[in-house]
Amino acid sequence: MAKILVVDDDQGMREVLEIMLERDGYEVGSVSNPERALRRLRRERYDLIITDLRMPGMDGIQFLRQVKELDPDQTVILLTAFASPDTALAAMKEGAYDYIEKNFDVEELKNTIRQALEKKGIKREETFAWDGGEVVHFGGMISKSRKMISVFQTIMKVAETTTNVLILGESGTGKELVARAIHEKSKRSKMPFVVINCGGVPENLLESEFFGYTKGAFTGAFNDRAGLFEIADGGTIFLDEIGELSPFLQVKLLRVVQDKTFRRIGGSEDIKVDVRIISATNQDLRRRVQEGTFREDLYFRLNVIPIHLPPLRERREDIPVLTSYFIERYCRAFGKEPKTLSAYTMDLLMRYDFPGNVRELENIVERGVALEETNIILPENLSVAPPSGTILDGVPEGGLDLNAELARYERVLIEDALGKTGGSRAKAAKMLGISADSLYYRMEKLGITQKMS
Ligand SMILES: Nc1ncnc2c1ncn2[C@@H]1O[C@H](COP(=O)(O)OP(=O)(O)OP(=O)(O)O)[C@@H](O)[C@H]1O
Ligand SMILES: [Mg+2]
Incomplete structure (x- = not known):
């Protein structure tokens, strides 16, 4: 566990930082003045120091200098009530890692700390081996991570309100489940929950999906039709992939978001609805705003609670x-006996990065169960590091089937090589350092079939 020392003469500030950091899984020490801090640092090792800039006796810059004399590699973050460019510069010159104003954004400070520690090669305990918590089931989701449990808490809070929510996260992290959970936990749960995907739909089609149209509004509009905003009246509308919305529809949406009023295409009557708007994206919308491709006013209105x-x-x-x-x-769904995974397979999963997040894990398991291969991770889904000695800690009781494991790993490497070379056997063989004949032989042996490219 990483150890952090907080140095500040303001007791309130020390407490805030202590609580915040401990909650994040750090071990925290705190002292009220620089002399004490130096004494403590001579006795104990800390991975990072957060210090106030103005303190009686010695200022933060002098303190920083002495800390660096003790240990030139020590990481120091300075906090100050008054940021002036001069002191910032002086701090940086003396080797401060960063310089943060006291009215800091908690997430920003946490990120700075995390990055500083990662630079030193210290990963937060919580991200790998945190095992202190109960598994929580919430709104169709399951988790035992602090981060997700704090998401669940936020959902409970926002569910009571009607504010707009923006859900941000990589693909497959559970954005739609979160949107549904907000709706389900709210007073609107008996009313409709309407999902619109804003990506990949032509602009005019999306417009008529949103707002509906009147008969004769355009060729093919044979009848009046209500749009999804009308259908969602009293309930919740979920605008997925909001980052894909065209500039034209951004303007139209802004009006609905502001006034909850719109017209059907071709209509002359204002329609007023009571809809809660939840949007989601895997894009960095703030950057899109800076680049000028996403309207700032719309961004602020949608992003009341992120x-x-x-x-x-x-x-x-x-x-x-x-x-x-x-x-x-999936065992239940396919009517199969429940299976367990070997510690070995679990170890592989634990070391995989899951670019497709929970959805990717779900797909791997689904295929595994369908093909009755739950003890074998389908290689095309995983590019894993070569098995290391530590895996042997997790060998199942009956012992490992070495030949099967080697074949499995051989298959991973061969399929990976074929994948990376676009299916060229000559190139794949070269990549693997074997002859094309040998590759061919091994593919036959392992039953690797290849789509011809
Ligand atoms: N915490 C969780 N517990 C159980 N299942 C989950 C959890 N998170 C995600 N899933 C499952 O993972 C899959 C992906 O979730 P979801 O569709 O909500 O992700 P998303 O962020 O909307 O992805 P995308 O950006 O690709 O649309 C779903 O099948 C969902 O049921
Ligand atoms: Mg989604």
Whole structure:
């Protein structure tokens, strides 16, 4: 566990930082003045120091200098009530890692700390081996990670309100489940929950989906038709992939978001609705706003409450939880006996990065169960590191089948090589350092069939 020392003469500030950091899984020490801090640092090792800039006796810059004399590699973050460019510069010159104003944004400070520690090669305990929590079931989701449980808490809070929510997260992290959970937990749960995907739909089609149209509004409009905003009246509308919305529809949406009023295409009557708007994206919308491709006013209106969904690789403690959950679910769905995974397979999963997040894990398990291969991770889904000595810690009781494991790993490498070379056997053989004949032989032996390219 990483150790952090907080140095501040303001007791309130020390407490805030202590609580915040401890909650994040750090071990925290705190002292009220620089002299004490130096004494403490001579006795104990800390991975990072957060210090106030103005303190009686010695200022933060002098303190920083002495800390660096003790240990030139020590990481120091300075906090100050008054940021002036001069002191910032002086701090940086003396080797401060960063310089942060006291009215800081908690997430920003946490990120700075995390990055600083990662630079030193210290990963937060929580991201890998945190095992202190109960598994929580919430709104169709399951998790034991602190980050997700704090998402669940936010959902409970926002469900009571009608504010707009923006859900941010990589693909497959559970954005739609979160949107549904907000609706389900709200007073609107008996009213409609309407999903619109804003990506990949032509603009005019999306417009008529949103707002509906009147008879004769355009060729093919044979009847009046209500749009999804009308259908969602009293309930919740979920605008998925909001980042894909065209500039024209951004303007039209802005009006609905502001006034909850719109017209059907071709209509002359204002329609007023009571709809809660939840949107989601895997894009960096703030950057899109800076680039000028997403309207700032719309962004602010949609993003009243942001919910960030952490990628699966940042909450690895959820990998085993979700794996068993999906195994059970798919075994039941396919009418099969529940299976267990070997520690070895679990170890492989634990070391995989899951670019497709929970959805990818779900697909791996589903295929595994369907093909009765739950003890073998389908290689095309995983590019894993070569088995290391540590895997042997997790060998199943009956012992490992070495030949099967080697064949499995051989298959991973061969399929990976074929994948990376676009299916060229000559190139794949070269990549693997074997002859084309040998590759061919091994493919035959392992039954690797290849789509001809
Ligand atoms: N915490 C969880 N517990 C159980 N299942 C989950 C959890 N998170 C995600 N899933 C499952 O993972 C899959 C992906 O979730 P979802 O569709 O909500 O993700 P998404 O963020 O909307 O993805 P995309 O950006 O690709 O649309 C779904 O099948 C969902 O049921
Ligand atoms: Mg989705």
